[in-house]
Amino acid sequence: MLSQLLRQLFNSFGIFFRTIRAFFTRKLTGAWAGLRRVTNVSRQATKVATSAFEGAAAAIQKPTKREDYIETRRLFISKSFLIMLAIGVVLLGLLIYFVVWPFLLSRFFTARFYQEDEQLANWSGRVIVYYDEAKEHPMYSGTLTDGVLEGKGKEYDEDGLLIYEGQFVDGVYEGNGNLYEAGALVYSGAFSGGLANGMGTAYSDGFKCYDGAFVEGLYQGEGTEYYPDGTVKYRGSFAAGLYEGTGTSYYENGERAYVGDFAAGLREGEGTEYTEDGSLLYKGSFAAGLYEGTGSRYLENGDRIQAEFVAGTTSGEIQWYRDGKLWYNGGAAELAPDGFGTLYSDSGKAIYAGEFDQGALDGAWLLSLTAQDLRSTFGEATLTETDGDGGFRIVNEELGLWALCSYQQGEDEPQVYELWFQPQTGSSATALLPWENAEAFDQWALVGHESTTQTEKLEGSAQYADGTVEGNWWLHRYIYEEYTCTGLSRGEAEAPKQLHWVRTGEMPVGGTGGGDDALAQSQERLDELLTALDGIGGGSGGGSAASQGETDRMLGLMLSAQDGQDLIDALTDYYVYSEMCGVLEGSRTLLQQRLDEEQLLLSRGSGSQETVDSLTSRLEDLDRLLTQYAASAEQGRLTGQSLSKLNPGDYDVQAVLLTFDPVELDAGALYNAALEYATAVAAQRYEVDTAQLELEVKTAVIDLNLAYEDIRSAQKAVEQARTALDKATAAYAKGTVTKAELYEAQCALNQAAADLLLATGAFTHQANALNTLSGGWLAQEQDWMADTFQVLFQGEIRRGEEAAADLEAQRQEQEDQASQAIQEEAAQSAAPSASPAQR
Incomplete structure (x- = not known):
């Protein structure tokens, strides 16, 4: 009886599956036909699903006629019963596969996966994930929730060494944990967003190196830094991993080294420095870790030296106190x-x-x-x-x-x-x-x-x-x-x-002139400068090979062509105005010498008040100029340092200067180079205005020619002033001119040299701008740091191409979105209205 029942049941299953297959085949055939008629896939899929469910619902209703049964030899079996039974079997299998087994695996077992296993994306439960398919090298272990690490877990590198052990939230380090490098502990404490955040302890080579607050993996807030022997190195405030704010640093012997303000890891602001034996060494202002501004230096014998410091050294003036009284006031070296x-x-x-x-x-x-x-x-x-x-x-x-x-x-x-x-x-x-x-x-x-x-x-x-x-x-x-x-x-x-x-020698009958040394120094400095300026011509930068190398090195640190142009301009200003200060300082020394002598004569009753007043006025005017030039030089130095992170004052940047006759330039090749560069940088993002570009090139060439004429004029003035000085020197040796006239001739030559420097700097600025406009063509033609400039301009072209690619991708995306919107609107318009029965 049971066997007959089973045979009837299997026969019924066959009829059932054939019926279902025919049923769904008809529905799918209709759905496919509808899909070809319209493009609104989601709407038609909804209709098919609705019809399918309606058919299934009708099939499982209580049988009311003979057609609702399947007849076997001895039994009538309800079609609805068979359908419900099949659905139950399918659902039971799905329940076991998708719910029961994963539940058991996630709650009572630890699953092991290869890192590229597709199940990981949605897996929940305890797992060990491996780097390799053989599952020998663990990648991480812990509990996954929908494929993401949650709770306590561990992470390993490919060598099997522990990277992290602690809490995870949404797959990132969150809460308390330990961080390792090469298997060695480097941090223990709080995490947030995958980084050290909050209170924690950092380690180096097995020793505690920091204990305190962290923000995004860096020391920030109050904390204590240690030497490798567990001794305090620094205690105070941190920001971005560096000393910042008020703090105290210590020597390894435990004595205080510094108490005061810090910025970016260096002493900055007001502070006090001590020796290793605890004695007061310095009290005053700091900047970038060096003495800067007003401060007092204390000597072993108790003396105190007060000074204005610049970059760790005195600015040239000190006040030395002994037993609390001023003993010395004046110039200083260190x-x-x-x-x-x-x-x-x-x-x-x-x-x-x-x-x-x-x-x-x-x-x-x-x-x-x-x-x-x-x-x-x-x-x-x-x-x-x-x-x-x-x-x-x-x-x-x-x-x-x-x-x-x-x-x-x-x-x-x-x-x-x-x-x-x-x-x-x-x-x-x-x-x-x-x-x-x-x-x-x-x-x-x-x-x-x-x-x-x-x-x-x-x-x-x-x-x-x-x-x-x-x-x-x-x-x-x-x-x-x-x-x-x-x-x-x-x-x-x-x-x-x-x-x-x-x-040396016997006691002389008379002394040497008081101003000859000053004159010699002025002439020596000027001769060196004019020799250097003479070497700038010939279509290349001036200076020695070392000077060219140092200038080229600073240029090579730039990230863009504009930065390169700005650096060259800054170095030009720094060199030109520094040299102008040096040249005119020689004139100032001579004028001061004359003033001192004239004042001495005036005190003896033989001098001229008018001469004293005139010299005083000239010195004041010259001092104002020197102040302006020094400020311009400093601005150039600061700009160059900001761009290159190197101090131009530490380098010989004479090679930055450039002079040549612009008449020798190939104007056509220059314009073609500028057009080619502008087009390459544009990279089809915009159309190059060739008329405007041509105007810019012509204007730049005209300005360069005018600047070169200024150089030629300045060179002639220098030659004339040099001739006049040679004549005055010979006449002074013969006693036909006074020392004052000789000094005036030297001052005139100094001023001519300063004017030549200024004209050379202006020409370099113009050439630098034209070089940028031509994409480095000028540098190639004049062998002026050509390779380094080429790298900068190639970088600009590459960035232009990347920007163009980004724009093209955005345009294509916008077109795709517009096309899809049009298709959806057309599909909605073409869809048939619902029948009364459907409504």
């Missing part, structure tokens, strides 16, 4: 008196106002003075003068300086011939013997004195300024071209305790 300055006694009187050399008195400068100049140099000091053999002595006992001067001979004023510097033990003047040992003195004696002809270390007696003799001393003697300097020490390796300077 923290040592250098250049012009003034010394004060304990009572506050100025006892010396003159030149210093690397922390010591400038004996060479003192030997160049007249006796009256020396008296002026000693200021308010009490002086004594005594007669001697062949000359007289001026003694500044407060300073410990003795000077032997020649008597006046005819119109020649008395000149300083010999000097002794013998400060008393315990006197503040001993600080002007700044050497720790004999070796340091030797280095001082050699710096800046290439004309040294002999160095001697002799043991013998010392003769004092008053004529007395004492031994034994070690004499460290340096013989220069115009004078000899001797340091006297008690031992060969000990630092000298006294100094002696003497001019």
Whole structure:
């Protein structure tokens, strides 16, 4: 009976499936015909589905007639029963496959997948995902929700080393966790958005290196940084991984190194610096990690030096305090008196106002003075003068300086011939013997004195300024071209305790002119500059190979052609205005020398107030110009540094200048190059206005020709001024012109050279703009950093092509969207209206 029932059941299934197949075949055939008539697929699919469900619903209704049964040999089986039974079987299978088994696998088992397995996209449950199909190298493990890691999990690299262990949200690190690099712990703490966010601890080489707040993976907020031995390196505020705000840094021995403000990881703002033994070293302003602005430097002996600092060094002026009183005020190199300055006694009187050399008195400068100049140099000091053999002595006992001067001979004023510097033990003047040992003195004696002809270390007696003799001393003697300097020490390796300077040769009848050194320096600087400018011609940048390499290197750091043009303009301004300042500073020195001499004559009753006023006015005008030029040079330096991240002041950028005769340019080739470059950059994004481009090229060439004419005019002016100076120099040697006239000729040549610099800079600017307009053609023609410019302009062309491709993609997408909208609108218009029965 059961077997018959089963046979009838299987027969019924056959009838059922044939009936269903015929039923759905008819429906699908109708749906396909409708699909070919209309394009609205979604609407027709809805209608087919509705009809199908209506047929299925009718098939499973309670049977009411014989046709609703399937007749077997002994049984009538309801068609609706068979349909429901088939649906039940199918649903049961689907339930087991899609619900029960995944539920069991996700709740009670750990699934293992290859990373490219399609099931991962929607999988939920515990898994281990592998890099390889053999499932030997795990990629990550944890719990997936719809294919995304949620909750606690681990992530590995391809070598099987742990990358991350902790909480996940939506597949990214979120909550507490540990981060590893090469299997070593590098961070432990809070995560958000896949990055360290919140409180945590960073590690390096197994040691804790930071403990505190994080934002997006970087130190930010309050935190503490450590040295590799678990010792505090810094405690304070951070931003973007760097010291920012108020904080304290420490030496490895635990002593404070700095307390104050930070910015971008460097000391910035107000702060205090200490030595490793805890002593106060500096208090004041910082910028970019260096002393900047007003600050005080503290010495081991308790002295305090106050100064304006620039980039870690003094700006040229310091105020040195001893026992709370001003001792020195004036020029400086680092923290040592250098250049012009003034010394004060304990009572506050100025006892010396003159030149210093690397922390010591400038004996060479003192030997160049007249006796009256020396008296002026000693200021308010009490002086004594005594007669001697062949000359007289001026003694500044407060300073410990003795000077032997020649008597006046005819119109020649008395000149300083010999000097002794013998400060008393315990006197503040001993600080002007700044050497720790004999070796340091030797280095001082050699710096800046290439004309040294002999160095001697002799043991013998010392003769004092008053004529007395004492031994034994070690004499460290340096013989220069115009004078000899001797340091006297008690031992060969000990630092000298006294100094002696003497001019070369017999005591002269008359002294040398006070302004000749200034004139020589001005001429030397000018000759170097004019030689360099002469080398710029010939269609290439000036300067040596090293200069060209350094300039080319800075240009190579640019990211765009516009940046390259801006950098060349900035370097041009920096070089031109810096050199102009240097040239005109020589004129200023000469004018100041003339003013000093005229004021001295006026004080003696033989000078001219009108001349003094005229020189003063000229110096004021020149100072204003120098200030403007210095500001322009600094602006160029800052711009160049901003663009290249390199300080142009550290490089020889003379090669940036360019001069050539524009008449030699091939105008047709220039225009073709500009058109080709503009077209390549446009890359079909827009149409190049050829008329406008031609106008720009012609205008640029005209401007370049005008700039070149300015250079030629300036060169002629330089030649004329040089000829005039040569004549004045020869006449001065013969005594037919005054020193003032000679100085005027030198100043005229300096000004002509400055004008030539300015014209050369203007030409370089014009050439730079034309080079950009022509896409580097000019640089190729003139061999002016051609390869580097070519790289920049090729980059512009590539960016233009990429932008054009993006525009084309956007246009195509817009066309596709418009076409689809039209098709949908046409399909809606062509669809038939619903019948009354359907309604």
